[in-house]
Amino acid sequence: MSPLTTYRRLFGLTGSLYVAVAFLGRLPMSMSQIGTLLLVATATDSYGTGGAAAGALAVANAVGSPLAGGIADRVGQRSVVLVQSVLGAVGLAALVLLTDAGAADGALVAAAALAGFFIPQVGPLARVRWRPITSPAGQSQGRLMSAAFSYEGAADEAAFVLGPALVGGLVALVSPGGALLTASVMLLVFGSAFALHPTARLTGRAATGLVQAGGRLFTPLLGGLLLAQMFVGMLFGSVQTGTTALTDQAGHPEVAGLVHAILGIGSVLAGLATVALPERFGLERRVLVFAAGLVVLSTPLLGVDSIGALVVVVLMLGFAVAPYMISVFTLGERLVPMSRVGMAMTLLGGATGVGYALGSGIAGRAADADGYGAAFVVTVGATVAAVVLALLGQRPVRRALDAATASAAATAAADAAAATEAARDGLEADRAGQPG
Template identity: 35%
Template sequence: MTTTTDTRPPSLIRATGFGYFPIALLARLPFAMMVVGVLTLVVSARGDIALGGLNSALTGLGTAVFGPLIGAAADRLGQRRIVLLCGIVNSLALVAMSWVVFSTLPDAVVLAVAFVIGATAPQVSPLSRSRLVGVITRHLPEDRRAKTFNGTMAYESAADEIVFVFGPFLVGLLATTMNPAAPVIGAAVLTLIFVTAFAYHRTGRALTGADGRPERVVQAAASELFHIRVTTVTVGVLGMGLFFGAMLTTLTSFLADRGEPEAAGLIYGVMGIGSAIFALAVAWFSPRFTLRARWLTFAVILVVGSALLPLMDTTGGVALALALAGIGVGPTLVTQYSLGAERSPLGRSATVMTMLGSAVIVGQSASAALVGVLAESAGTAAAMMTPATAAGIVLAAGIVNWFLGKR
């Protein structure tokens, strides 16, 4: 009797199983549908655009406040039970929204449900990054870790770009072909199916010792989360969120002036597609092109693309500026998340990843609101200056990070 031994070198896909990646991709889709879905539903059901915007803002606020707490709980208790609990409660909240918004209950109740939807949103994207970093560290030989880590962060950022382009498109498709509640109910169903599958995937198991009991969690002090090496990355990611909100709001104002506001999503997608492509390209960068050099390089491209925006007076020109900015977006985010993973204090990887994810949401929500007020009061020309300002924050944080890296 002969036995065969698998002599193939270990890889991330073999360590996780191929099924992990489609599950993790689809599990983050409901999150990309929530904010736009809630906005569409509230505006349709209650006929109040301002109320719809406020509900979307509260959904984002709930995620920003509770996202890091969910990450901290996952670090302490393991991802499986936390993700499963969030998925169940979030699905119920989404279904509740589809009923409450058509009821005679006051607007305050609708706003409260929107906040709960955001607060219980399963943090699939940052938790997936945390899982994969752990798998790479535990299962891959040291000489393969750096390249695999680089490619993994590139894939994760590209996956985020894909779902955040496709999610709003799916919301629009369901809302127009079925009814305004369909996107929210669809997000609830997707959450129950794929977030549950993500929770139960073997990569979500808590580590166990030789006796089969869960290993004692060893964590660095919480104060380490506020070390300058971590906060610099957080500020950089916050700048990216500010950029996203400013760019989308500015673009909407620009196209509304020309009587075609419905084209905002299509033109914005020019930046998203380019961003995803260049995010994936990071996997092929030479190790000699260091993370701190990448941040500076692509932040400069982001600034240049944003600075060109006020000079454009045609839709084609604006699309060109967005395409150039998109070259800087994806690689900058990949680099920031890579630095966040590297600098996570012991036992607090999920916390840091959810902090970064929340920073994007806080920046996006805040800048969308502020730039919207600016565009309304001072006009589109003033609003078109704001993306470059946000890109400047990203670049400034990258400069600080450069000197931290040298130390």
């Protein structure tokens, strides 16, 4: 089955409306991060304060989203995401109002954190829905799940293209506050639509038949995956901050969002192509290979001295980002108990936010002190750390994947044996009821 055919079959299970809503629903998160950075940095004339506010939003989201994901694992996503969408939209609007009113730096950081706490992580939550959506596919489910996670990784990156681009355009045409208010309205509309879509009924223990949560969620392996996502989050935060500092120094601060959006173009293309990778190219090896790619492709950032050069380097860097994240998220889905996948996915998304906070905060202070080049040092350092982590995790992850595969095979064999026995009993009962 070709990748195109696989994607057609996958999207045929949900219809185009769900695909559109699930994509648009994740844009406010990508818009709110850079929107908060630009809004607060412009109002306070400090990249450090802007980075702190954007980082507070990301960290609070990293705390709030897993809590919401855990509740959604129990009761389903519909009510949880609906509440998040409404309160998150109100929080973003409040941040704009406080900034316009000249509130103190601490108040702006706190308001950003409150908004971030409630913004739903639509991408990770959409990943949770794909397993029940594809369950009728039988033997093709594995292939469809691979395509689903490839698509979701590409969709996340596309959101990071379009979100900052929208912010950049709105900042140029209106203002940073207008950009963040637009994100608020989009969250209210599309976040609520994602919450109310019929696929939300497929989540929660009652819908999945997993009445009790079994198995450990927090393991060393999950901890390693969280670190892996944190490092790529640091890449996002530091690149965004370094880009903002460089474009400001060049006299074109309004193009910061547009330049950062370039990062997602190559990432989207590479993410969609990930479904074509052979199964023998194991997930643990993919993480290592693509982490090494991040190091190689980020190192030229240390030598950029113009917007044009930055665009070229950021474009190439994107080709390693989505495949790396797709591999990490897929490992997360395979290595945690089925009844805890919602929390695991949002934890991974939250770890990205924590990394973004660290990256933007450290890079913001570095940029204030030594310019944009110092911010990009943070980027390269994060990618090197990702490689070291991937090297350390090769054997443990491989053993865990083999154990999970064996367990799934044993469960399938037991289910098949039970079905055969039931069919045999039914046949014997039918024979016994026939007249001699």
